[in-house]
Amino acid sequence: MAKNLVIVESPAKAKTIEGFLGKEFTVKSSFGHVRDLPKNTIGVDIDKGFDPDYEIPADKKPVVADLRKLAKNAETVWLATDEDREGEAISWHLAESLKLDPGHYKRIVFHEITKNAILNAIKQPRSIDQNLVYAQQARRVLDRLVGFELSPLLWKKVKPALSAGRVQSVAVRLIVEREKEVQGFNATSSYKVSAMFLVEHNGDTTPLKAELPKRFKTREEARAFLETCKGATFKIEDIEKKPGKKSPAPPFTTSTLQQEASRKLGFSVSRTMVVAQKLYESGKITYMRTDSHNLSGAAMAMAREEIEKNFGAEFVKLRKYATKSKGAQEAHEAIRPTYINVHNAGKDAAEKKLYELIWKRTIASQMSDALLEKTNITIGISTTKKEKFIASGEVIKFEGFLKVYLESSDDEEEENGTGLLPPLKKEQVLPLQEMTATERYTKPLPRYTEASLVKKMEELGIGRPSTYAPTISTIQKRTYAIKESREGVKRAYSQLTLSRDKINEKEMYEITGADKNKLFPTDIGQVVNSFLMEHFAGIMDYHFTAKVEREFDEIAEGKKQWSLVIKDFYWPFHDKVEQTLKESEKYSGQRLLGQDPASGRNVYARIGKFGSMIQIGEPDDVDKPRFASMRKGQSLDSITLEEALDLFKLPRKAGEYEGKELVIGVGRFGPYIRHDNKFYSLPKEEDPLAITTEKAVEVIEAKRESDRQKIIKSFDEDPEIRVLKGRWGPYIASGKKNFKLPKNLNPEEITLEEAKKIISSGTSDAKSRKTKRATSSKRGK
DNA sequence: CAGTGAGCGAGCTTCCGCTTGACTT
Numbered sequence: 181m182a183k184n185l186v187i188v189e190s191p192a193k194a195k196t197i198e199g200f201l202g203k204e205f206t207v208k209s210s211f212g213h214v215r216d217l218p219k220n221t222i223g224v225d226i227d228k229g230f231d232p233d234y235e236i237p238a239d240k241k242p243v244v245a246d247l248r249k250l251a252k253n254a255e256t257v258w259l260a261t262d263e264d265r266e267g268e269a270i271s272w273h274l275a276e277s278l279k280l281d282p283g284h285y286k287r288i289v290f291h292e293i294t295k296n297a298i299l300n301a302i303k304q305p306r307s308i309d310q311n312l313v314y315a316q317q318a319r320r321v322l323d324r325l326v327g328f329e330l331s332p333l334l335w336k337k338v339k340p341a342l343s344a345g346r347v348q349s350v351a352v353r354l355i356v357e358r359e360k361e362v363q364g365f366n367a368t369s370s371y372k373v374s375a376m377f378l379v380e381h382n383g384d385t386t387p388l389k390a391e392l393p394k395r396f397k398t399r400e401e402a403r404a405f406l407e408t409c410k411g412a413t414f415k416i417e418d419i420e421k422k423p424g425k426k427s428p429a430p431p432f433t434t435s436t437l438q439q440e441a442s443r444k445l446g447f448s449v450s451r452t453m454v455v456a457q458k459l460y461e462s463g464k465i466t467y468m469r470t471d472s473h474n475l476s477g478a479a480m481a482m483a484r485e486e487i488e489k490n491f492g493a494e495f496v497k498l499r500k501y502a503t504k505s506k507g508a509q510e511a512h513e514a515i516r517p518t519y520i521n522v523h524n525a526g527k528d529a530a531e532k533k534l535y536e537l538i539w540k541r542t543i544a545s546q547m548s549d550a551l552l553e554k555t556n557i558t559i560g561i562s563t564t565k566k567e568k569f570i571a572s573g574e575v576i577k578f579e580g581f582l583k584v585y586l587e588s589s590d591d592e593e594e595e596n597g598t599g600l601l602p603p604l605k606k607e608q609v610l611p612l613q614e615m616t617a618t619e620r621y622t623k624p625l626p627r628y629t630e631a632s633l634v635k636k637m638e639e640l641g642i643g644r645p646s647t648y649a650p651t652i653s654t655i656q657k658r659t660y661a662i663k664e665s666r667e668g669v670k671r672a673y674s675q676l677t678l679s680r681d682k683i684n685e686k687e688m689y690e691i692t693g694a695d696k697n698k699l700f701p702t703d704i705g706q707v708v709n710s711f712l713m714e715h716f717a718g719i720m721d722y723h724f725t726a727k728v729e730r731e732f733d734e735i736a737e738g739k740k741q742w743s744l745v746i747k748d749f750y751w752p753f754h755d756k757v758e759q760t761l762k763e764s765e766k767y768s769g770q771r772l773l774g775q776d777p778a779s780g781r782n783v784y785a786r787i788g789k790f791g792s793m794i795q796i797g798e799p800d801d802v803d804k805p806r807f808a809s810m811r812k813g814q815s816l817d818s819i820t821l822e823e824a825l826d827l828f829k830l831p832r833k834a835g836e837y838e839g840k841e842l843v844i845g846v847g848r849f850g851p852y853i854r855h856d857n858k859f860y861s862l863p864k865e866e867d868p869l870a871i872t873t874e875k876a877v878e879v880i881e882a883k884r885e886s887d888r889q890k891i892i893k894s895f896d897e898d899p900e901i902r903v904l905k906g907r908w909g910p911y912i913a914s915g916k917k918n919f920k921l922p923k924n925l926n927p928e929e930i931t932l933e934e935a936k937k938i939i940s941s942g943t944s945d946a947k948s949r950k951t952k953r954a955t956s957s958k959r960g961k
Numbered sequence: 962c963a964g965t966g967a968g969c970g971a972g973c974t975t976c977c978g979c980t981t982g983a984c985t986t
Contacts, residue, residue, distance in 0.1 A: 189980065212980030220975090239982075266979055320977075327976020334975085341974040348976085457981085469979090646978055789969060809968080847966035859966055890963090904963075911963060918963055 182206040185254035187247065187274060189261050192461050193293065197260075200295040206254070208247060210261065214240050215273040217320065222328045224321050226750070229743040232321055236277060244277050251278045256286060258302065262512070263289035265736065269316035272308050282307075292476040292513070293466075315736040318745055322346070322728060325750055326719060329757045330712070337760070337767045338708055339787060343658055346725060347643045347651055349712055352660045353720055354636055356701040356709045358627055365624035367692075369673070370395040371402035371617045375569055377414065377559075377610035379602045386602045388610065390559055390571035395620075399674060402617035403685075405567070406678040409615060412563040416608045424552040424574070428544040428581040430473040430501035431514035434645035435638045437468070440541070442631035443588040445533050448663075449630040450649045455530045456515070463518055464525040465538055469645040470512035471638075473501035475542070479513070482520040483546040491583060497548040516542040540585040547581035555601055559610060573601035590632055612678075619673040627698035630663065642725045659791075660705035668694030703792040703816040707769035715760045719753075774821040781805075783824055785816050792816050794824040811846060826869060835873030842876045844868050855880055895932045903927050903935070914939045 184205045188194050191209040198207040215234040217223035225231040236244050251257045257280055259271035271287055274280075286305035290297040323346055330344035373392040378385045396402040432440070437456065441447040447455070456468035475483070480498050487496045501514075517525070517539050526532035552574055559569040576582065628636065634648045643651055655661050668691040677684045701709070712720050721727075728749070734740040770786040773794075781797040788795075790809060797805035808827040810819060831845035834853070843854040844862075851868035853860045853876050860883050862868060866875065892910055893903035901914050910927035912919040912935050919938050 191981075210980080211982080213978070216978090217976090220973095240980095262979085270979065316978090323977045325976085329975095331975035335973095343975045345976045461981090644978065646980080651977085807968095845966080849965055852966060854966080859964095861966090913963080 183255040184258060185247075185250050185256070186258040186260050189267065189270060190467070192463070193467070196293055196463070197298060200298055206250060208250060210247070210270060210274060211240070211243055213266075213270055213273065214244050214247075215277055217324055222324060224324060230321050230746045230750070232317060234273070234276075247274070248278050251280060251284075257284060258305070259285055259287045259308070260290070260301070263291070265312055265316045265319065265732070268309050268312040269320075272310070272313040275308065292478065294476070294478060309736075311738045312736045314742040315732040318735055318742040319728075319732055321746055322749060325746075325753070329754065330716065330719075333757055333761060334708060334711070337764055338711060339704065339789060339791075341658075342704070342708060343654070344708070344712060346719065346728075347637075347647065348654050348658075348660075349709075349720060350640070350642055350722065350724070351633060351637060351651055352655050352701070352705050353709055353713070353722075354633060355628055355655075355661050355699050356706050358625060359701050359706075362624045362627060367621040367623070369619045369621045370397055371399065371676075372620050373402065373405065373615065373617045375414070375559075375615040376613045377571075378613050379604065379610065381602050387613065388571055388602060388604075390557070390569035392567055392569055394567055396617065399619070399676070399685075402676055403683065406615060406617060406676055406683050408563050409561060409612075409678060410563075410681045410683075412561050412612075414569070414610045414612055415560050415562070416557055416604060416606055416610065417560040417568070418556075418558040419604060419606055420556045420558075422554045422556070423577075424554050425549040426552065426580075426582065427549050428499075428547060428585070429541065429587040430499075431475055431516055431542050431545045432538060433471050433473060433514060434469050434648060435471070435634050437515055437538070438634050438648065439590075439631040440537060440588060441534060442629060443590070444537060445530075447530075447534075449634060449652050451530070452534065453649045455534045459526060459531055459535055459538075462525075462527070464522070464531075464535060465518060466514075466516050467512045468515050470515060471503065471645050472512055473503050473514050475516060475545070476513055479516055479520060479542075480546060483543060486520050486543060487547055491547070495547050495580060495583070497580075498546050501545070514542075541587075544581040544585035547584065548578070550576060550580040550582040551578040553577050557601070557604060571601065573599060575600055590626070590629075590635075615678040617676040619675065621671070621673070621692070627695055627700065629698055633699060640722050640725065641729060642722075655705075658704075659702050660708065661699045661701050663697055663699055665696045665698070666694065666700075668692050703769065703787060703810075706816070707767065707787050710769070711767045715756060715764065716753075769816050771816060773819070773824050776825065783821055785810070785819050785824060787816070794819075794827055796828070829869055832869075834871060834876050837873070837877050837880065842873060844871055844876070853879060892927050893930060895935070897932055901932065901935050901939070903930055912938055 182203065182205055184201075186194075186197065186201070186205055186207045188197065188207065188209050189212055191211065194207040194209040198205070201207065215236050217232055218235055219237065223233040223235075225233065257278070259274055261267040261270040261274070267289075275285055287308050288301040288305050290301040327343070327345040330349075331342065334342040334344055372395055375390050375392075377388045377390065379388050392405075396405060429436070434453075438447075438449045438452050441452040442449070453468065456465065459465045460468050484496050484498060515538060517535070520539070520542060523539060524532060524536065526535045555573045555575070557571040557573075559571065561567060561569070626632075630652050633652065634643075637643045637648065637651075656663060670689050671692045672687050672689055675686055675688055677686075709720075718724060731740065731745045735742045735745060768786040768788070770784050773783045773785055775781065776783050776796050779796070781801070784795045786793065786795060788807070788809075792810040792815065794808045794810060795805050796807075797803065799805060806828065808824075810816075810827070814823065831843050831854075834842040834844050836842060837855060840856045845852055845854060846868060847859075849861065850864075851862040851866065853862060853871075855876075860880050862871065862879060866879075890904045891902055892905055895901055901912065904911055904913050912930075914935075
């Protein structure tokens with residue numbers, strides 16, 4: 181039996197460390213927290229100083245039992261959890277739940293996972309910092325109180341099964357308010373003038389593009405300017421060269437990794453974390469949930485060697501990056517390759533791409549600045565003194581880190597195009613090829629992507645690296661927000677062209693407002709947000725977290741008592757909850773749309789138990805009100821009376837066919853025709869309210885025909901089994917299950933024997949579908 | 962991945978932070 185038991189938080193870390201230490205040490209992991217407040221009750225004794233009722237969750241029982249056994253037989257237990265608030269609390273909970281006597285355990289921390297760092301840590305043990313533990317307890321209890329008092333209030337006042345919390349509700353607020361800005365944005369336009377000159381050099385002509393810094397408010401002003409340029413000569417008045425430089429971005433943290441993987445690889449926030457976790461578990465990268473930009477000394481030495489070897493010594497510039505983000509606790513290193521001399525790693529395409537990104541970012545962060553030379557050319561106009569054209573170019577004098585990596589930006593359309601300029605002289609006259617004045621519209625701030633929302637949350641200090649991805653999925657699971665793409669609308673703009681002293685004007689079109697994979701607030705999200713804003717502005721304040729974090733810091737420093745901090749927060753908050761419960765009406769975002777022409781009753785749009793709906797009539801009318809759910813794409817504040825009334829017209833009968841009724845309805849997946857208990861989707865362009873019997877029959881026949889086309893082969897002996905043509909090629913269908921075809925088989929020539937064999941080997945498809953269903957139903961709960 | 966097509970019924974839902982697992986021979 182080992183004399184020493186070391187406990188860390190993560191099993192992958194435990195494995196690595198065990199290798200560094202001798203036989204005298206057993207290294208185990210706690211798998212994060214081992215105790216927590218009870219899952220289904222508030223678990224805080226409010227009248228007894230907010231005394232928390234900790235318990236060991238079912239899934240942690242075996243972990244604790246195992247550790248307890250090992251601890252009993254060990255001479256010393258080394259609590260080596262992370263050096264931050266949560267880590268300190270984990271150590272304390274371990275000491276408590278393993279029933280360790282004070283002389284039996286020691287608390288140690290290390291910042292690098294190297295043999296030296298760990299041996300040094302063991303030489304400098306300390307005791308558990310109880311104030312830090314109290315700070316964590318305050319954080320935990322506050323979040324529990326807020327979440328478990330606000331959520332039930334929402335169940336009563338808005339809709340069951342909703343949730344609210346210090347982090348998620350503010351994330352939703354960000355999305356709701358950004359949407360309001362986008363909707364309320366008034367685009368204004370102005371005219372941007374650019375000129376294309378021709379530069380002759382050694383018999384070649386190269387184009388030179390220049391722009392007018394001034395923009396014109398109206399078409400008339402733009403035209404007037406082009407008029408003055410008729411017949412003008414354009415002469416270079418000044419050439420100014422300025423050195424410039426670009427510096428690399430710091431190594432990845434969780435949030436910056438999520439942003440770059442989103443921009444460069446198109447990964448969702450959760451995908452990034454899943455893939456990074458795999459790389460971590462296979463030892464390829466360091467820990468992926470971190471807010472630190474810091475690289476260990478050993479990592480920097482490895483980076484230096486790699487850069488020298490691959491690019492040369494002049495490309496090395498070792499840098500220490502300071503962490504700026506609010507509330508950073510720096511328990512880990514930045515995210516980097518474990519071995520920087522390994523350029524490629526990962527089991528599949530996603531892992532490989534993410535690893536490459538991490539490798540490049542890490543290497544680039546230790547490389548020299550890129551040196552640039554910026555040139556600005558001022559071009560005078562002979563007919564006016566007021567305006568000048570400016571042409572600018574940028575030349576890279578020394579590539580530096582740009583050889584490896586450049587961080588992407590969130591701006592969708594960046595104006596670049598400042599490359600190399602042709603050789604030019606002062607006083608040189610430039611022949612004008614063409615001048616254009618183009619109408620350009622101002623744009624609102626962009627809607628959030630998952631990753632840009634994480635960035636914003638990090639700036640506000642809301643949430644932690646371990647919770648960014650879960651929070652993003654929670655607000656979508658509660659349907660406060662949805663991630664989707666929307667098509668833009670066509671917008672006309674005009675363009676004036678001056679060429680050969682003639683001005684032409686034309687109307688052009690652009691698509692505006694198109695969005696891809698952005699977060700949009702739902703009706704529920706907006707209604708819950710206004711409810712919380714109305715009654716709990718303090719908690720919804722963007723600085724609420726920062727404010728309570730300062731108090732937690734004071735608890736950690738021993739300046740404040742944790743239960744008093746909670747008390748000061750809780751009672752006013754609780755009173756407000758009670759008061760809202762008593763005084764506030766049901767909060768449904770109700771809006772009166774008008775009157776139903778048939779009955780004269782009021783028509784309302786509001787949130788119901790199942791989401792957005794329309795109600796005709798009042799709850800206490802003699803005739804019960806009529807209800808209809810709103811459709812996908814419709815929303816509480818934009819639906820019109822007419823659209824609302826249309827919802828009551830379906831399902832409707834559209835005649836008969838083959839002696840059976842044709843019924844038109846709208847289901848989860850759009851409009852459909854039901855006939856003889858079979859469903860036929862309606863094409864997008866068909867209006868379900870207007871469709872005729874003839875058209876319905878046509879749709880049914882077309883579907884029957886395409887179903888017939890799908891059959892490649894069927895067997896008389898067993899009509900259940902068929903070879904079908906699917907969207908992704910041929911497959912075998914047996915009853916309701918589908919099976920992939922091996923590539924070497926010709927689908928036309930499959931025998932029943934072969935088909936049965938494929939089915940009985942029962943691979944891939946049936947299985948993968950089953951697991952998928954299982955996970956999605958889990959999510960649905 | 963190959964198709965899908967519901968309507969409230971009596972008890973439950975919920976927070977934020979740590980961390981990955983998945984009964985036995």
